[in-house]
Amino acid sequence: MRLRATVEIIFGAAIVCSSYAQQAGAPFSPPAEITYRVADIWSAGTRMHAEVFAPVSAQGKLPTILMAHGWGGSVPALRPEAVAFAKAGYLVVAFDYRGWGESDSRVILTDPAPAQRPNHRFTAEVQEVREVVDPLDQTADWLNALHWLQAEPQCDTTRIGLWGSSFSGGLVVYAAERDPRVKAIHSQVGYMDGRTRPMDPTPENKNLMYEEATRRARGELGIPPPLAQVIGNLRGAPIRDRFTDYHPVDEVGMAPNCAMQFVVAEKEELFDNNEQGIKAYHLARGPKNLVVIPRITHYGIYSEARSQAEKLALDWFRQHLKP
Template sequence: MVNERWVTFFSEGSRVVGNLFLPTGMQAGERRAGIVLCHGFTGVRELTLRDYAQRFAAVGFIALIFDYRGFGESEGPKWRLIPLEQIDDIRNALTWLAAQPEVDATRVGLWGTSFGGAHVPYVAGIDTRVKAAVAQVGFDTGESFLIDVRNERERAELRHHIEEDRRLRVLTGRGRDIDPFERALANPHASGFIADALRRHPHMRCLLSWETWEKTLEYRPLDVVAKISPRALLLIAAEQDTVCLPAGYRRLYDTAGEPKKLLTWPISHYDIYAGEWFDKSANEAIAWFDRHLKT
């Protein structure tokens, strides 16, 4: 059993909503290592983060999950998804977590999955407060996330839409929106998970601007991952991933310094959230944090 609190903090002036998970049996004045968890593209904190946060708290860590600005219960421009703005949210979450009386501010880590699995190496690369990081089924650059998974025709269409929308925003002040789930629901490796997620969490459904795709295409965690060392980075890739190709994590691993570890498992992107693969991913993260964050 763990204790859970509904919490809020501010990110760039907007109120962000989250949940804090604490181990049971903490003594007065005791401080524990803390972990901020980062979810995926258009996700909400209830989707996958709660299960991991409960696991982390059950073994002695304090874990924070939250909704990025504009999503879930958090304030901010509705459905605005810009990678570097989410980076600010994560860093503000780190600041809030480190300020809590139960948390040892010198032992704070990051965990992220999918889109959050790209954010974690980016934040760890630029923010030395992060003492250990775990990222799973993410990517290294926006190009690998958006371009490498498309054929030549789809790539040309994507770039055309991005350029046309940039012109439209400049000339009229307003761009076009797109349903981010349309492509995912057409992917046989993703459709079941996404359809079930939208059924269980209907407030996940959203429209995104083409600016999201433009700014994501420019996003490059690969450029800062070498700065994480001598702090610790664990990467977990899915060999059959068609959402975030595993080659991206190999490039991150090859570029990062020690201590580092790369695990590649024979699964697809969404298999990691259930059954034995959820257990394995949670246990590997716990072992990494035990080694690099608890002491």
């Protein structure tokens, strides 16, 4: 499906209100002891949807946990953990990446811009970049969410932690490597090297990656349609060539002052733990912890091991974000 809209282009940035973002999700009623509100975070000129949770009884600034989903998810799936963290005394911010959930999308022109653009403004037809997976774009969203937190009144900017799961379990590592304001991360079943399985680094797939990149650079191949299933049952097609430059597992040493916890599934079936969380643990230079949850596969972290993973995160953040 290709979604098109007419918008104004202002100073080269597209300001668009996505019809996807306007769709109301299921009503959410937070527990009585939690405050809840919706907020906007701007990433490279595009609005991202965020939800903010805090304990009702909170006074002053709070240690803060920033959260985002993995491959193909959205904020509602994070609410159980967000509520639990807020009940434990944290300010919690969960957000959707650009082009996902209730966030707006980046847009691209479907035709060349007109030669005459008075005051750098013109009307154009555009296509949304919707529900595709670009790791470098999503890392930019994490970094911009961190910038946003710096002016949030309840946020203690000296005590910020990141929570990530699966694909975002690697994104939090990338963000911590590049922003020294991150004091602690919890990465569960994290994917941290775009050159490895499930991207299938076979010669055939490498050739496909380069072919797609060449065709896209020459205008012969567009952005994948929303929610395309290219890798197994994962929702959202990858921009393959962007994964070759995404390998935070090799750069963990860039964050020597960040406390890092890695939680892996003993029966992980989507990738090799020795190339992901276990490798990151051994390369980490600061306070670190590795937990192997026995007998579970990748998605067990969201079912039978969910409570255990939540407790591990709370214990880690309590140790490194609270006085």
